[in-house]
Amino acid sequence: MTAKPRLTHEHARRLLGQMMRIRVFEERCAELYTQQKIRGFLHLYIGEEANAVGIMEALAPHDSVVATYRDHGHALARGVAMGPAMAEMYGKAGGSSRGRGGSMHIFDRPTRFYGGNAIVGGGLPLAVGLALAEKMAKRPGIAVCLFGEGAVAEGEFHESLNLAALWKLPVLFVCENNLYAMGSAVERTESETDIHLKAAAYRLNSRRVDGMDVVAVEAATRGAVEHIRGGGGPVFLECMTYRFRAHSMFDAQLYRDKAEVERWKERDPIKRFQTWALSAGLLRGADVAALSAAAVAEVDAAVAFAEASPWEPLSDLEKYVLMDEVPV
Amino acid sequence: MSTAPRKTTYREAAREAIREAMLRDPRVFLMGEDVGRYGGCYAVSKGLLQEFGEERIRDTPLSESAFVGAGIGAALGGMRPIVEVMSVNFSLLALDQIVNNAATIPHMSGGQFAVPLVMRMPTGSGRQVAAQHSHSLEGWYAHIPGLKIVAPATLEDVRGMLWTALEDPNPVLIFEHVQLYNMEGELSPAAGPVPIAGAAIRRPGRDLSIITYGGSLPKCLAAAEALATDGIEAEVIDLRSLRPLDDATIMASVARTRRVLIVDEGWRSGGLSAEISARIVEQAFYELDAPPARLCGVEVPIPYPKHLEDASVPQAESIRLAARALVRPA
Ligand SMILES: Cc1ncc(C[n+]2csc(CCOP(=O)(O)OP(=O)(O)O)c2C)c(N)n1
Numbered sequence: 001m002t003a004k005p006r007l008t009h010e011h012a013r014r015l016l017g018q019m020m021r022i023r024v025f026e027e028r029c030a031e032l033y034t035q036q037k038i039r040g041f042l043h044l045y046i047g048e049e050a051n052a053v054g055i056m057e058a059l060a061p062h063d064s065v066v067a068t069y070r071d072h073g074h075a076l077a078r079g080v081a082m083g084p085a086m087a088e089m090y091g092k093a094g095g096s097s098r099g100r101g102g103s104m105h106i107f108d109r110p111t112r113f114y115g116g117n118a119i120v121g122g123g124l125p126l127a128v129g130l131a132l133a134e135k136m137a138k139r140p141g142i143a144v145c146l147f148g149e150g151a152v153a154e155g156e157f158h159e160s161l162n163l164a165a166l167w168k169l170p171v172l173f174v175c176e177n178n179l180y181a182m183g184s185a186v187e188r189t190e191s192e193t194d195i196h197l198k199a200a201a202y203r204l205n206s207r208r209v210d211g212m213d214v215v216a217v218e219a220a221t222r223g224a225v226e227h228i229r230g231g232g233g234p235v236f237l238e239c240m241t242y243r244f245r246a247h248s249m250f251d252a253q254l255y256r257d258k259a260e261v262e263r264w265k266e267r268d269p270i271k272r273f274q275t276w277a278l279s280a281g282l283l284r285g286a287d288v289a290a291l292s293a294a295a296v297a298e299v300d301a302a303v304a305f306a307e308a309s310p311w312e313p314l315s316d317l318e319k320y321v322l323m324d325e326v327p328v
Numbered sequence: 329m330s331t332a333p334r335k336t337t338y339r340e341a342a343r344e345a346i347r348e349a350m351l352r353d354p355r356v357f358l359m360g361e362d363v364g365r366y367g368g369c370y371a372v373s374k375g376l377l378q379e380f381g382e383e384r385i386r387d388t389p390l391s392e393s394a395f396v397g398a399g400i401g402a403a404l405g406g407m408r409p410i411v412e413v414m415s416v417n418f419s420l421l422a423l424d425q426i427v428n429n430a431a432t433i434p435h436m437s438g439g440q441f442a443v444p445l446v447m448r449m450p451t452g453s454g455r456q457v458a459a460q461h462s463h464s465l466e467g468w469y470a471h472i473p474g475l476k477i478v479a480p481a482t483l484e485d486v487r488g489m490l491w492t493a494l495e496d497p498n499p500v501l502i503f504e505h506v507q508l509y510n511m512e513g514e515l516s517p518a519a520g521p522v523p524i525a526g527a528a529i530r531r532p533g534r535d536l537s538i539i540t541y542g543g544s545l546p547k548c549l550a551a552a553e554a555l556a557t558d559g560i561e562a563e564v565i566d567l568r569s570l571r572p573l574d575d576a577t578i579m580a581s582v583a584r585t586r587r588v589l590i591v592d593e594g595w596r597s598g599g600l601s602a603e604i605s606a607r608i609v610e611q612a613f614y615e616l617d618a619p620p621a622r623l624c625g626v627e628v629p630i631p632y633p634k635h636l637e638d639a640s641v642p643q644a645e646s647i648r649l650a651a652r653a654l655v656r657p658a
Contacts, residue, residue, distance in 0.1 A: 098438030107437035125394045129401020159394030320439035323497040
């Protein structure tokens with residue numbers, strides 16, 4: 001697959017800016033959760049931002065994305081507007097899904113974002129079908145499916161990879177391997193912990209990527225997308241990453257060592273990229289400060305949008321259980 | 329082409345419906361286990377592979393969850409898939425996709441996405457294929473908001489419901505009772521789409537209403553004929569749609585006949601018959617001359633030997649006796 005891209009100033013700005021937006025957004029979400037503005041589950045992506053940003057950077061608008069309940073980073077990196085994303089966290093009518101899905105179920109038609117799916121493994125067959133539609137309708141799009149390594153133990157994972165490879169469908173499977181499914185370390189649940197080998201066994205083009213390095217993720221995704229668009233069939237990327245926070249908002253994290261968490265934090269994808277870009281002369285201190293300020297301002301505006309957004313009227317409770325037409 | 333009705337079977341009518349849909353809309357395709365080379369496990373799709381090619385008559389691996397989910401994804405992506413599952417029992421391996429995705433995505437996405445998917449599956453007993461191939465689980469599916477559930481019991485309906493289901497923006501599950509496939513009858517060559525909503529009165533009568541659907545309809549009609557020789561005129565209602573239910577037709581009939589027998593091959597406890605009975609009590613209690621009666625599947629896994637299998641589900645004779653007991657209590 002292709003080598004690392006040569007970054008321009010603008011490109012570096014975009015990568016860092018996207019990661020910062022996600023980080024600031026989620027840190028604010030955590031605060032809003034303690035204020036009980038956000039309820040239910042809240043699965044933070046903090047530590048894993050390089051994956052979403054690197055992947056989405058390599059996609060085209062006509063591609064489709066299927067994500068999991070840990071979907072804030074994917075949605076924002078894909079281009080879902082931050083105001084509606086935040087309003088969705090609140091459950092407000094201005095939310096991207098009118099508030100009906102909440103944190104785990106951001107859907108967004110304009111960016112072809114087919115939802116955060118909260119059934120582990122449940123999104124893979126959907127992505128296979130979206131890719132099948134692209135292929136049958138002779139459209140150029142590909143479907144990208146993101147999931148954690150926990151999904152690898154589900155039957156739907158195996159059925160979907162087999163089908164996608166058998167039918168040479170334009171789908172990119174991205175396993176974000178953060179080493180834990182809730183409290184279960186991957187070596188406690190998988191007989192083969194080298195996940196990308198499983199995909200290779202289904203004859204997918206498959207590789208491991210450093211998921212803490214946004215440039216590496218983008219380069220790998222570009223290579224994968226090129227392969228898929230060229231008719232080469234599905235590709236599998238295993239992005240090695242780590243979540244810095246609890247599984248959902250709170251857990252005692254008895255299943256892992258504090259020292260392990262600290263070690264991974266030293267590889268923080270934002271700090272790492274920022275340091276490198278500064279030392280390479282791609283960005284200046286003033287750029288970083290400006291990006292950081294812009295992220296905070298955007299999140300402030302998103303919170304204001306969510307606060308101002310009305311609740312859906314009770315009279316709309318049953319609206320869209322059945323549809324009157326297929327939206328186009 | 330002659331417009332005189334011609335002899336056909338339920339199976340052929342089902343096939344003709346698929347053919348017509350494939351010809352009318354290039355977005356339509358059929359996908360499932362052995363629908364192509366094998367011709368479908370009940371031979372419904374026989375010959376379609378030769379006519380339409382393997383791109384549109386798509387054999388799948390034994391992966392119910394993946395290919396049902398792929399049908400949902402393809403529907404989201406603008407196609408109009410017909411997904412066939414070999415039997416309702418096997419659809420349980422795809423329950424996640426049906427219940428957690430197809431039925432939720434339109435509402436959960438705030439109406440941004442629709443799932444215009446059609447699923448077809450055989451259901452019911454009568455072929456001595458025992459407890460993992462014979463159950464009637466359509467009543468379960470009828471519990472799920474976001475799905476439409478239909479059970480064509482006539483040639484016209486199996487010929488005509490598919491296209492209407494494909495045009496519907498919602499996921500529609502079509503249940504074809506295995507004992508109906510060989511049913512013969514006449515069908516006009518001009519037979520076309522029929523509504524998928526609403527019940528039909530298949531036989532008018534004044535003394536009681538027999539409410540049924542699917543594979544039990546021919547049995548109820550036979551029972552009604554036998555009852556007539558006894559001077560009892562039964563009205564037979566074919567539900568056609570199990571979700572939504574056509575309350576208006578049911579209540580109007582009950583108001584006329586004042587007695588009701590619900591016949592369902594599915595199990596009694598927590599089943600569709602319980603729902604219908606509850607609705608009648610809620611909406612037509614004061615019209616009734618007797619409590620609603622139910623004749624359902626015996627609560628056992630359907631057994632293999634014919635005498636036990638027959639005894640496990642309503643038959644024309646047991647329906648006749650139950651109806652008679654309701655109209656002329658001992
Ligand atoms: C089918 C299913 N089983 C169990 C759960 C409960 N659950 C939610 S997240 C999770 C862990 C999944 O881990 P992984 O796929 O690695 O993703 P991560 O949370 O690490 O991003 C579990 C078990 C679920 N949502 N769906």
